[in-house]
Amino acid sequence: MEPFGESMVKTIWIGDVQKGKYNDQEIELKGWIKRERGSNKLRFIVLRDSTGSIQCVGKLDLLGEDMFQQLKGILIETSVIMTGVVSTSEKAPGGHELLISSMEIVGAVNSERPFPITEADMLVEDEDGELTYGGTEHTLNHRHLYLRTARATTMLKLRSSAFGAIHSYFRGHDFLEYQAPNFVAGAVEGGSTLFEVPYFGKQAYLTQSWQLYAEAAMPALERLYTIAPSFRAEKSRTRRHLTEFWHAEMEMAWATNNDIMAHGEGVVRSIARALLDEREDELTYLERDLNLIARYADNPYPRMRYDEAIEILQGKGVAVEWGQDLDYSKEKVLTQDFDVPHFLTHYPKVAKPFYHRVDPEDENYVLCHDLLAPEGYGEIIGGGERTWSEEEILQRIDEEGTPREPYQFYIDVRSYGGVPHGGFGLGVDRVVSWLAGATHIREVIPFPRTSRRVTP
């Protein structure tokens, strides 16, 4: 007798069964019904768990009338425990099947409210008449159930590997994980894109970035990183925007713009490498070209100055003037010819906020960079060298007409032994969306938050 009750830990996974680990053995499978079909004497059940799915065969003469009838009426997403012998079969999807000797229903499904998501729900015709995976209102409303469909599960696995790769990369390069508050008092930049939160009679905001608090700890930890949510109250209606997104940020003392870029390239390449190493099946399921992902993992990311980008755009007849920030329509034209991500550096000072360090070699530019992903996915990293001396930061703040008072703590960091430093922010959801070839960023986050949706 176990004093604290029995255990029901699962040890047998469908993915391993499909790899041939249990051939000719009698095993117990725990999972959910994915599909059901067959005749009066023979039923085919597709059972799924988090690792895959397998065809289970129920025969009347083996199961007896009662259990066979139970099997026959079983509804999609019923949770069950199946016992049977594994065999190889060319007719079975995946090459293996389970001949059921007994079945126990764990959690039934109400036939008056059957599982509301069918295959057809997930396919949407786009303007070219092609079937794609859009988020229909229905699947978004039933997001809590949509998550268990094959495509959603696949995306979440890729996401998990990406998060793991980011942690591994930074920890492997002597970065310390460091947390900043999510409630903040003031704006990082602008102010119109902050979510306001009532805070015991005061006004607080949800953070847009970890950066300012990271800079405060930079003289203490020197190399630090985080993966945390950031919030932007932008009413952006695009396939690249969320109001709550996962932001991988790093800050590094004793570093130039170039040094920061090297890590930006390093972390993105290591994410691509991790997906290839850990998630080949998932990438294949998504019909992703593995050679393409390998190219992202194995090649250096070229760097291009803003001026050069403007010349290229003007050469293509795009109406753009020096000094303009490059919006998405221009990014898209620029990245059409890229087969790996490219860095864009040295933006005009007028296009960027005060914390970007002015280039000492030409004060019209700042030492910053954006990393643009190919295939039309756009900006995935924004970063650069910070304005690090007290004198320069005060000059930049005054130049922009920004009040000094809200940034006093930011200025203080520079008053006591400022050092050259910098960092970047990486949109994790954007990177996963790009590498997965997702049709929309919300495909890669379990419960997407956009300007029009906070539920479920």
Added chain:
RNA sequence: GCCGAUUUAGCUUAGCUGGUGGAGCGUGGGACUGUUAAUCCCAAGGUCGUGGGUUCGAGCCCCACAAUCGGCGCCA
């Protein structure tokens, strides 16, 4: 914030110049011993997003509102 579009059964959708709304999936019942999103037969299931207007008559025409989707600006 700006521009465009959509809304018909639980879901996906058809609907002719305005004349009593069809199908597939799913659900329920039935047939079938190797199916592959199985197939075949039957049934139930709709105040056509909401409100107003035009008309003898509105799913269809007009107005307003709402929800949702796509694109742009902004950014990760």
